[in-house]
Amino acid sequence: xxxxxxxxxxxxxxxxxxxxxxxxxxxxxxxxxxxxxxxxxxxxxxxxxxxxxxxxxxxxxxxxxxxxxxxxxxxxxxxxxxxxxxxxxxxxxxxxxxxxxxxxxxxxxxxxxxxxxxxxxxxxxxxxxxxxxxxxxxxxxxxxxxxxxxxxxxxxxxxxxxxxxxxxxxxxxxxxxxxxxxxxxxxxxxxxxxxxxxxxxxxxxxxxxxxxxxxxxxxxxxxxxxxxxxxxxxxxxxxxxxxxxxxxxxxxxxxxxxxxxxxxx
Amino acid sequence: xxxxxxxxxxxxxxxxxxxxxxxxxxxxxxxxxxxxxxxxxxxxxxxxxxxxxxxxxxxxxxxxxxxxxxxxxxxxxxxxxxxxxxxxxxxxxxxxxxxxxxxxxxxxxxxxxxxxxxxxxxxxxxxxxxxxxxxxxxxxxxxxxxxxxxxxxxxxxxxxxxxxxxxxxxxxxxxxxxxxxxxxxxxxxxxxxxxxxxxxxxxxxxxxxxxxxxxxxxxxxxxxxxxxxxxxxxxxxxxxxxxxxxxxxxxxxxxxxxxxxxxxxxxxxxxxxxxxxxxxxxxxxxxxxxxxxxxxxxxxxxxxxxxxxxxxxxxxxxxxxxxxxxxxxxxxxxxxxxxxxxxxxxxxxxxxxxxxxxxxxxxxxxxxxxxxxxxxxxxxxxxxxxxxxxxxxxxxxxxxxxxxxxxxxxxxxxxx
Numbered sequence: 006x007x008x009x010x011x012x013x014x015x016x017x018x019x020x021x022x023x024x025x026x027x028x029x030x031x032x033x034x035x036x037x038x039x040x041x042x043x044x045x046x047x048x049x050x051x052x053x054x055x056x057x058x059x060x061x062x063x064x065x066x067x068x069x070x071x072x073x074x075x076x077x078x079x080x081x082x083x084x085x086x087x088x089x090x091x092x093x094x095x096x097x098x099x100x101x102x103x104x105x106x107x108x109x110x111x112x113x114x115x116x117x118x119x120x121x122x123x124x125x126x127x128x129x130x131x132x133x134x135x136x137x138x139x140x141x142x143x144x145x146x147x148x149x150x151x152x153x154x155x156x157x158x159x160x161x162x163x164x165x166x167x168x169x170x171x172x173x174x175x176x177x178x179x180x181x182x183x184x185x186x187x188x189x190x191x192x193x194x195x196x197x198x199x200x201x202x203x204x205x206x207x208x209x210x211x212x213x214x215x216x217x218x219x220x221x222x223x224x225x226x227x228x229x230x231x232x233x234x235x236x237x238x239x240x241x242x243x244x245x246x247x248x249x250x251x252x253x254x255x256x257x258x259x260x261x262x263x264x265x266x267x268x269x270x
Numbered sequence: 271x272x273x274x275x276x277x278x279x280x281x282x283x284x285x286x287x288x289x290x291x292x293x294x295x296x297x298x299x300x301x302x303x304x305x306x307x308x309x310x311x312x313x314x315x316x317x318x319x320x321x322x323x324x325x326x327x328x329x330x331x332x333x334x335x336x337x338x339x340x341x342x343x344x345x346x347x348x349x350x351x352x353x354x355x356x357x358x359x360x361x362x363x364x365x366x367x368x369x370x371x372x373x374x375x376x377x378x379x380x381x382x383x384x385x386x387x388x389x390x391x392x393x394x395x396x397x398x399x400x401x402x403x404x405x406x407x408x409x410x411x412x413x414x415x416x417x418x419x420x421x422x423x424x425x426x427x428x429x430x431x432x433x434x435x436x437x438x439x440x441x442x443x444x445x446x447x448x449x450x451x452x453x454x455x456x457x458x459x460x461x462x463x464x465x466x467x468x469x470x471x472x473x474x475x476x477x478x479x480x481x482x483x484x485x486x487x488x489x490x491x492x493x494x495x496x497x498x499x500x501x502x503x504x505x506x507x508x509x510x511x512x513x514x515x516x517x518x519x520x521x522x523x524x525x526x527x528x529x530x531x532x533x534x535x536x537x538x539x540x541x542x543x544x545x546x547x548x549x550x551x552x553x554x555x556x557x558x559x560x561x562x563x564x565x566x567x568x569x570x571x572x573x574x575x576x577x578x579x580x581x582x583x584x585x586x587x588x589x590x591x592x593x594x595x596x597x598x599x600x601x602x603x604x605x606x607x608x609x610x611x612x613x614x615x616x617x618x619x620x621x622x623x624x625x626x627x628x629x630x631x632x633x634x635x636x637x638x639x640x641x642x643x644x645x646x647x648x649x650x651x652x653x654x655x656x657x658x659x660x661x662x663x664x665x666x667x668x669x670x671x672x673x674x675x676x677x678x679x680x681x682x683x684x685x686x
Contacts, residue, residue: 009680012327016663018681023585024565027535029484029504030408030453031435032685033671039678046685050453050484050504052533059678064585074530080454082671101525121528129521181672206318220319227324234409237672239682246326248682250673255389255409257670258356259330260682265321 007260009241023064027055033235034132034181036086036093041108043068045084045093052078054093056111071106073113078104087155089137092117096130096144103130103144103153120144122160126151131180132236138186139210145179148172150193150208167191167208169215175203180236187242188270190219194236194249197224204230205238205249207268220268222247228263232256245269329682330356333658335665336631336638338394338438338569339618340403341366342418347378349403350618350631350638351391352657353668359388361403361416362657364638366625370653372660381416383423388414390669392486393438395448397463402427406436406450408669413439413450415466428466433457433513437486438569442545444492447472451485451499456508458488458499458543475543477510477550483536487570487582487618495545496554498579500567503539507532510550538564540579540592557592559599564590569618569631573643578603582616582630589616589630591646606630608648612639614664627652634664 006019021028021044029048036045042059053072057065071093072078078095085094091108102121106114120127120142129147136143140155141164149168153161172179176195183192189210197204202225206218224230230249234256238249245266252258334352341348346366353359360382364375381403382388390408397404401418411434414426435454442449446463457476461469475482483505489498539558543551557579558564565585573580577594588607592600606628607613614634621628621643628641636658639651658665667686674683 006676006679007329007682007684009675009682010327011329011682013329014331014333014663015329017666020666024503024538027504028685029502031671035672035674035683035685037674037676037683039676042678044676044683048504048533050456050502050506050533051535052506052531053504053535059676072531072533072535074532076531077528078531078533079526079529099521099526100528102528119528217316218318219316220321223320223322225322227322229325229328235671237670237684239673239675241675241677243677248673248675250670250684252355254384254387255355255359255669257667259328259667260670260673260684261325262327262329262682263321263323264326265323267319268321 019062021057021061021063021065025064025066027051027053027067027070031082033237034083034085036084038086038088038108040088041091045086047081047084047095049080049082052076052081054078054081054084054095054106056108069109069111071111071114075113075115076104076106077116083132085133085135087135087137090155092135094133094135094142096133098129098131101127101130103127103133103142118156118158120153120157120159120161124160124162126163126166132182134182134184136184136186139189141184141210143182143184143191145182145193147178150179150182150191152191165211165213167212167214167216171215171217175201175206180233181238183238183240185240185242185269192238192240192247194233194238197230197232204228204233204251229261242269331663331665331667332357333636333662333665334360334362335633335636335668336657337391337617337633339620339629339631339638340394340396341620341622341629342396342398343622343624344398348629349394349396351394351405352382353390353392354665355389355669356667358382359391360386361388361391361394361405364655366622368653372656374657374659375655379421381420381422381424385423385425392436393440393450395439395441397441397443399443400463404439404441404448406432406439408435408437413448430461430465431468432459438488440488440490442490442492449488449490449497451488453484453486455513456480456482456485456505458482458485458497473546473548474511475547475549475551476508476512478507479550479552481539481541481553481556483539487568489570489572490545491572492545497543497545497547498570498572499541499543500570500581501539501541502566503536505534505536538567540564540567540570540581555597557596557598557600561599561601562590563588563602563605568616571619571621573621574623575643580619580621580628582619584615584617584633587613587615589613589619589628604646606641606645606647606649610648610650612637612651612654633668636662636665
């Protein structure tokens with residue numbers, strides 16, 4: 006973990022590491038639960054969701070683990086948190102489903118809701134994001150962004166479905182969604198594709214179909230968002246900043262933090 | 271009469287005018303609605319706001335981080351992988367003998383750059399006889415072979431398509447075979463050393479009875495015909511010859527059905543197999559349990575003199591030595607650990623019998639440390655290589671996978 010003001014070769018303020026933490030070397034999205042002060046991390050190789058104390062440090066074991074036959078978790082490398090309703094959401098690319106769990110009690114528990122089936126249009130779902138204020142779940146797929154009602158369950162059609170030639174022209178693959186409830190915006194990182202060179206795009210709530218984004222963040226020598234491999238991205242609306250994991254070749258060389266008040270209105 | 275007619279005309283006209291107005295408004299709305307309907311099936315015109323500004327802060331560690339290690343004893347060179355993406359992942363070649371200095375030591379040669387396109391180099395092996403270097407990377411489904419005297423930003427001499435998630439590679443020179451561990455699918459795959467392109471493996475070990483659980487380091491003893499594999503302990507049932515997770519996000523096959531999970535955590539371990547084991551083969555023995563002190567075990571080797579199994583115990587900041595025939599929940603016969611050792615997250619080990627020395631890469635503090643082969647306890651290295659200044663912060667970035675913001679603590683979280 007780094008201080009929010011970190012810059013350069015910063016010293017990590019704390020690190021959760023070691024055998025007892027049960028982490029794997031592969032992890033493409035973690036969740037922060039500010040209400041219950043917890044960090045949630047996936048372990049794809051043990052098919053588990055790990056819940057840590059928000060202030061955990063060192064070789065500290067998770068306080069709770071969701072794992073077991075009832076969970077239906079398969080290669081879970083991502084997790085999104087709804088701290089208001091006490092739920093966690095995991096996109097399952099191998100089963101074309103989205104699993105929603107109650108954060109407690111943990112253990113071998115079944116999902117409380119499952120989005121799955123042809124009406125959902127889920128196709129290689131990659132990651133999810135939850136807006137507990139407007140009650141929405143956004144899910145990035147191979148080449149579409151699906152937004153569901155937060156409490157949707159089963160084989161249901163998405164509330165909004167952003168897809169079409171405009172999106173395909175921008176990227177071969179959308180990566181990480183981040184919902185911004187206050188301004189009702191959807192930030193989405195993506196694999197960069199020339200000549201459009203869009204690294205992150207922002208849509209409005211309610212956008213549907215083949216619709217151009219409200220804003221685009223360019224991949225350029227100026228932004229240095231040259232390549233985003235896993236699309237790691239987060240927003241800090243209070244400071245009007247967004248941050249992304251990017252690099253010139255591998256897409257994960259560094260964290261870039263941007264000040265962008267124009268995107269947080 | 272005319273007045274009345276006018277009144278009638280006005281009265282009549284008023285409704286007509288109103289009706290016309292209504293019709294006009296309705297038509298306009300229909301046009302809008304129709305346009306909107308059309309636009310649902312065509313791109314909604316919108317001129318996006320374009321953001322193209324420089325970042326205000328950049329968090330990165332540009333110091334190389336030592337990871338895997340191999341030695342060319344013939345030419346007295348040691349080859350160490352640097353897997354830090356911000357410092358251009360590379361193969362760094364150093365002399366085996368040098369004067370220790372606290373300054374950063376420049377390698378004799380360096381293979382790396384956009385053409386070489388080396389990433390998270392998890393494993394490295396060399397063949398002095400064939401003058402080759404073999405590398406595997408965690409994120410690329412490809413083993414790359416470079417010339418042993420390679421230097422600079424060069425393309426691989428050849429490559430071999432392998433499963434995604436490689437964790438280590440070992441060359442069994444006696445039998446001319448390459449062994450590769452694959453984390454994501456709990457598999458050990460064996461190829462002919464000369465394999466290239468889409469050549470098939472000669473055999474593999476994979477399946478529920480193998481007890482392979484998130485495998486990492488491996489070592490082959492071609493004299494005793496044993497294969498040693500370190501496991502982190504994240505286990506799920508893996509069918510023999512399964513590869514559904516190898517490229518999860520880019521799979522081309524149909525989706526799997528929703529079914530019961532099989533994942534569980536088992537203690538970290540060292541699995542010992544017959545060198546020629548194949549399929550769903552059970553291990554000959556397993557070193558596992560609380561007494562072993564295993565904590566995220568990575569690189570593994572064998573001391574040819576004593577037969578002891580040597581493990582880079584990355585989570586314990588130590589090197590563990592087990593009896594040649596160790597099995598079950600047994601304590602190591604020797605432990606190298608302590609502040610004086612300079613070990614922080616050790617990742618790779620090798621035993622140099624020519625100089626009677628033990629080499630250990632220490633990822634977190636940017637050092638590679640050399641000890642006497644029989645070192646133990648809190649013993650300082652006899653010499654070491656630095657890839658960063660002595661006061662550099664600990665390494666944090668290898669292959670970060672995501673970024674998150676904690677609004678309460680005002681912290682940036684990066685799983686790595």
